[in-house]
Amino acid sequence: MEQVDVLVVGGGINGAGIARDLAGRGFSVLLAEAQDLASHTSSASTKLIHGGLRYLEYYEFSLVRKALLEREVLLKSAPHIMRPLRFVMPHDQAMRPAWMIRAGLFLYDHLARREWLPGSHGVRLRGSVLGAPLQDRFSRGFVYSDGWVDDARLVLLNALDAKARGAEILTRSPVLRAQRGEQDWQATIATPAGDRQVKARALVNAAGPWAESFLRGVAKPARHEALATKSLRLVKGSHIVVPRRFTHDHAYLFQNPDGRIIFAIPYEGDFTMIGTTDVEQPDEAIAGFARACISEAEIDYLCTQASRYFKSPVQPDDVVWSYAGVRPLLDDASGSAAAITRDYALETLHDGAAPLLSVWGGKITTFRKLAEDAAGLIGDMLGQKGTAWTHDALLPGGDLAAWSGKKPGRPDQDIEHFVAAVQQRWPWLPPAMARRLSHAQGTRIEGLLGSFKSLDDMGAHHGAGLHEAELEFMHREEWACSANDMLWRRSKLGLRLSAQERGAVAAWCDSKAP
Incomplete structure (x- = not known):
């Protein structure tokens, strides 16, 4: 039976990022993904590298600061698949007052140091190119900075870098069983070439929406211990793509009467991407690696909210493509789906048997820091910490x-x-x-x-x-x-x-x- 230091389960952004970091620290790593890399949540994001301006309303200052600190780090690491992006927020007098928005943007500008992204400012929309696509009632607004990323290729680049540093990447290879022992984990992986038996000194559960079900179904404890104490809330986020609604290179942030926001973002040159929704999902929604799909109600919601701002209404018949993903959010007992934290938690189990690390929650902007934290914890448990190295490292193709x-x-x-x-x-x-x-x-x-x-x-x-x-x-x-x-x-x-x-x-x- 082959032996590795760490078996990583899950080929989304967190699994690929952790495999890359561990491989760069000298660990032998095997990553097993049941389908294609980034085949679910990690290719279905709003594709933003951002601090999360709206999270300030929920007093998530630590999360926003952590994400803002990562923003320019990521933009420098792969400038071919990421770019800075300026956002326009039209001021709707029926929504948040202008003083509140100014205060939020001031915090957003100053919670973390910016090296080259410009800060926020007010803008006169009437008569400007930024206001041309909008209804005439929007005369003023605000502009601020964040970033855009090709999310699926970001996962790919992390997997490529992990492979270049010695990791093995298996796609279309679900883990059928993982038995925890006193010294190691013994796993059976169904690869396209046949079942493989693997021993690993530690196991990383980065299965995203399936992280909880993996621990309750596939992973087997050494004794009678509980492999998980945390739980997930599954929230579907959906997006629509329509023919281009504006010709400039800024994106829009629109405030909705329900307290949520949506984005309208330049997409692939000739299109505009509009999203996202927050719809809680039952556990059975992801049974058998089911793919999330947008509902007619979500399409109507996104079209209605965008049409509150654009001069030219967005109709369901305009949609040329849509996509949806299920976000595995850490259950923090929040009432609404929009209020659930986007922060992550790393849960370890190291009680004398083989170590286990489970990833709960997270967002694409903080994946590198999550991976760095996870690799450090794995190193501590294996007695071989290694040195953090990804902060200034380029991803493949980024030089x-x-x-x-x-x-x-x-x-x-x-x-x-x-x-x-x-x-x-x-x-x-x-x-x-x-x-x-x-x-x-x-x-x-x-x-x-x-x-x-x-x-x-x-x-x-x-x-x-x-x-x-x-x-x-x-x-x-x-x-x-x-x-x-x-x-x-x-x-x-x-x-x-x-x-x-x-x-x-x-x-x-x-x-x-x-």
């Missing part, structure tokens, strides 16, 4: 300045220099394709394009600039096996391909199946 020959500057400037360098090196690339691949791959683009001299070298074209060489690269280097993997997680090209083209990609994937 843009070194590759383009420019002095490192602001991340948003570095990516523009990099795109220009890519266009100079491969001048035959159409500009839109060069930009898309630069953002998706960063310096990993060299492994994709290599010595190609023309588009013909990239093989058959499947639409929207997607060629067979890119399919091969995603399949070979990025654990992508299905059309959904390639078109909705590794990329968002599913928005641009016809049904026939998506079918051709699915057929290509089927041809690669063992």
Whole structure:
């Protein structure tokens, strides 16, 4: 039976981040994900790197500060898949008073040090490009800074870095059984190649929405101890994508009469993404790794709330795509779903038998800090702590300045220099394709394009600039096996391909199946 130091269960952002951190500290790590990387919650976020302005109303100052401290750390680590983003908050006099918003933004600006993100300020909307898409009743507003991230690729980059540092990443490989012993965990993993038996000195439960059910069903105790004392509240968040509602590069934050907020964010060039909702889910909603789906009521809610602000109403018939994910929120006895904390808790069990660490809750912005804390706890339990190292480390593809020959500057400037360098090196690339691949791959683009001299070298074209060489690269280097993997997680090209083209990609994937 093979032996590793740590078995990580779950290939979302927390599992991938923990595997990366542990591998970088010298531990032997095996990550087992039941489906594709980021196949549920971690690819269904609002795709923001943010402190969480609205959490200030719930006095979550510690969480907001922790997230704000991480904001620029993350933006610098992978400037190809992240970018700073300015948000416009129109002032609705029937909602929160202006003095309250100013006070909240002042706190937001000063709870953590900013190196280069600009602070907040008031803005006159009437007569400006920022106010043009909005109803005339919105004459003034506020602008503040946060960031945007390709969430699914963020998970992928963490898994790639973990692999580069010695971890093994298994996708489509559910853990069938994990028995806790006095010295180690013995696990059975159902891989595509057959069952594998693994011994691990410690186990990390990062199964997201399934973290509680994993401990109550799959994991077996050594004696009669309880493997978990905490519980989750499952809250579905859904988003819609509609044709572009504005042409500038800012996003909007809209306040709703129910006290919640929604965002309207520039998305994939030609679209606007609107979300999110908060709908509590029963445990059975995720039975058998069921995929969350948006409801008609949620579509109506998002359209109605967005239409309170935009001049041009958003109708359900405008929706070209939607997605939903179930957030595993730490149950803190809050009344409403919107009030439940987005902070995380790490629960350890180390009572003489093999160590267990379970991840409860969390948000994508704080994943790196969560992983650092988790790796430190695992190291303490195994007597081999190692050194924290991820704070200043780049994720794969993120070394843009070194590759383009420019002095490192602001991340948003570095990516523009990099795109220009890519266009100079491969001048035959159409500009839109060069930009898309630069953002998706960063310096990993060299492994994709290599010595190609023309588009013909990239093989058959499947639409929207997607060629067979890119399919091969995603399949070979990025654990992508299905059309959904390639078109909705590794990329968002599913928005641009016809049904026939998506079918051709699915057929290509089927041809690669063992």
